[in-house]
Amino acid sequence: ETGVTQSPTHLIKTRGQQVTLRCSSQSGHNTVSWYQQALGQGPQFIFQYYREEENGRGNFPPRFSGLQFPNYSSELNVNALELDDSALYLCASSSGGERAEAFFGQGTRLTVV
Amino acid sequence: GQQVMQIPQYQHVQEGEDFTTYCNSSTTLSNIQWYKQRPGGHPVFLIQLVKSGEVKKQKRLTFQFGEAKKNSSLHITATQTTDVGTYFCAALTDSNYQLIWGAGTKLIIKP
Numbered sequence: 001e002t003g004v005t006q007s008p009t010h011l012i013k014t015r016g017q018q019v020t021l022r023c024s025s026q027s028g029h030n031t032v033s034w035y036q037q038a039l040g041q042g043p044q045f046i047f048q049y050y051r052e053e054e055n056g057r058g059n060f061p062p063r064f065s066g067l068q069f070p071n072y073s074s075e076l077n078v079n080a081l082e083l084d085d086s087a088l089y090l091c092a093s094s095s096g097g098e099r100a101e102a103f104f105g106q107g108t109r110l111t112v113v
Numbered sequence: 114g115q116q117v118m119q120i121p122q123y124q125h126v127q128e129g130e131d132f133t134t135y136c137n138s139s140t141t142l143s144n145i146q147w148y149k150q151r152p153g154g155h156p157v158f159l160i161q162l163v164k165s166g167e168v169k170k171q172k173r174l175t176f177q178f179g180e181a182k183k184n185s186s187l188h189i190t191a192t193q194t195t196d197v198g199t200y201f202c203a204a205l206t207d208s209n210y211q212l213i214w215g216a217g218t219k220l221i222i223k224p
């Protein structure tokens with residue numbers, strides 16, 4: 001176990017709805033990254049939070065937003081869900097810096113119908 | 114932006130045969146990490162390579178980082194059924210420590 005927990009594990013939403021995914025980072029880690037992994041593909045970087053501030057963003061539209069809290073847990077919010085948003089959403093925590101390995105949670109499987 | 118190309122997409126092997134996956138970048142990488150993702154699971158960190166020409170071994174797994182730090186490989190000797198999964202390389206960007214992922218190579222053991 002990595003110590004990174006995500007909730008919920010599975011979720012079904014209707015197109016146009018909004019969703020919030022949650023991640024508790026490993027103790028001692030101040031950096032959280034979110035990834036979207038479509039079936040059969042590699043993880044795609046959404047954004048990263050470091051000490052409660054966004055520290056970089058991938059090629060995702062503004063309807064993907066996030067937060068990091070003082071305890072370094074994090075949320076990923078997606079508005080106006082589209083069918084293509086169906087994917088495994090992974091949260092990874094790390095201690096930050098150049099040589100930090102990422103510890104992944106088990107992911108949230110989001111299905112948009 | 115920075116990209117990491119990984120090949121092949123799939124590799125079918127008989128149990129006991131070897132497996133290799135390659136990652137290439139057009140730009141110099143500060144370091145590269147390797148992850149394994151079992152079917153239905155999440156990526157699990159295997160190793161990180163930092164130095165030019167570095168070679169590291171974990172039992173039957175051998176990881177290499179090219180001299181120019183633009184390519185890397187993972188070689189598995191004598192594959193076993195427990196090796197099944199998708200192997201990803203991921204490189205840290207120079208700017209803000211974000212991981213750029215390869216597309217992964219899926220190791221499939223032929224029945």
